[in-house]
Structures are given as C-alpha cells and as structure tokens.
Amino acid sequence: MQSMRNILITGANGGIGRSVAREFLSNDFSDHIWLGIHSHRSAAEEIREEFPGRVDLIELDVTDPLSWDNSLNTIIKKGGSIDVLVNNAGGHEDSLLATMSDDAWNRVIDMNLNGTFYGCRIVSKPMLAQRSGRIINIASLSALSAPLGQANYAAAKSGVLSLTRVLSRELARAGVTVNAICPGYIETEALSQMDERTRKAALGNVPMRRFGRPEEVSTAVRFLACSQASYITGSVIKIDGGIY
C-alpha cells in the first residue's frame, strides 16, 4: 500500500480527465485528488460528491502562469506536497493551415503546449526537493501522425512529446519520472461530436475496429503514476488500437 499522494489532474471535466480521476479514486484509496477546472465544472462536481472528502476542485486556467502559482500554493498549503501531475487539459480548433487564423493557432498552442509547460515547470522544483514525483502528459496520436486540418494541434502535441523527453532527462536524477500518453480515437464528448461519415472513416483506420474507452487511457495513467513504474521515464505510450 502506498502513502497518501496529492494528485492534480487538469482538464478534469472532460471524458479522459474524469476517467483518470475515477481510476485513482477507485483503486488507490489513500490518494487525494485535485481536479483542475476552468470553464466547465459540473462533471468534476459529480466526482467530488461521489468520493466525499477525497476530492477538491481547484480553479485553474492552464494558460495562465499565475493561475498555476495559486493552484500549487493551495495544494502545497493544504496537502503538503504535489506527487502526481496529469497534464490533461487541451483542445483543438481545426482548419486547413492556409485558412487558419492567428487566434486559432495561438489558442491551441497556448492551451496544449504552453499549459503543459507551465504545469511541468511549477511542479519541477517541489518534486526535485522531495526527490519523487510523477508527471504524465496527455498528448495525442496527432503528435505522431499528420492529421489534415490540425497543424496547430499536431504541432502543440508534438511539442508536448519533446518537452516530455527533455524534462524526463532533467529530473531523472531526482527519481522524478515524466512520460506522455498518445490516445487515439477515444469515446469522449469530442468524438461524439463527429458526423457519421467522419466517424466511419476514422473507424476504418483502427485495426481493432473499435474506438477506445476512456478507462483504457486512465489505466495507463495510473500505472505510470505507481511506484512500480519508477524506471519508466521519457516514454511515449500510444493507446490507439494499433494505428500506424
């Protein structure tokens, strides 16, 4: 049994974020979960009610370094440490590059890449000081492929992978691990917004002939956060039903 850990999950209101929270809460009974929420909070509030006393909601705009400062101060003050960070917040605004607005480019880079950078930076020092910690960055299959209409998102998520590898080397001596996960098509709200034709085309690319379930991602997150995964760092795990 492991000791009590403080785990911060960003983008906790989304499908993967909720699943990651439930995965920890249902299996590691001493964990305390901090759900970083910004624009939406209803699903995160449900989780807090489902697991009374074990979940805190924390206002966190991942694109704002000051918001990260405030959140981390709260966690350290109330919880005493930050043990696991799951950088899950993100989003996309798709369009062909030739017609992509500056705003769409900047917002997506900000949300996905800068947000991950700020999060990694702020937990690095406390994790170095305690000589332990786990950072798990949720990237995307888009980082490894060349999806049409996602130049901004693919660039941001590729950046997340590079950041993950570099930081893993910088923190390795302190026993802090940094890994990334690249989910493919996962049954979340984002996927349900796809029209039927696009959905069928996407499914045609998956050798397993089905989309992934959020818990198939969150299981991997929990594994990377566990003590047995202490020698895994700088790794990228594809969870996509076998797409190449």
Added chain:
Amino acid sequence: MSEILELKQRIKEVLIEELMLQEQPDEIGNDTPLFGDGLGLDSVDALQLVVALEKNFDLKISDAEKAKLILRSVDTIAEAVTDKFPGK
C-alpha cells in the same frame, strides 16, 4: 570539530546524498571546484543543488549569477550559508 567544519561536512553529505555522487565526504576537498575539472557536476546537478540547499539550509539562490558564485565549491556554499558571502 568547529561549527564551520561541521557545516562543510554536512554540505558534502548533502551533495553526495542529493546528487547521488559515488565519492565519500573526505574525498571532496573544501576548495574542489564543483563543476568542470573538479567534481564534474553539470547544469542538471546545479538545479538539484539549488533546490537541495534551500531545503537543507534555507539558502535561497534567486538568480543564475549568484548561483555561479555560490556553487563554486564547498567553501563558497558554506560562506553563503553562514551569511558571509558578499554576493548573497
């Protein structure tokens, strides 16, 4: 052992413990350069060391220029810890 010698011994122990060095405390000279040809530490060690000095000695090193001066050797770290370092 005088207070300052005890402090230098403790600094060496922190160096070894936090940076997972293979040396013994008595193998590290008080004036041995920590970087380059001396102990051979690198920039990653420097970051870890800054964090470790704050944790163990409450020594806050706020910028890179000060860090360069303070992290030269066990002697310079000890001076900074005892508040004698002029750049602190």
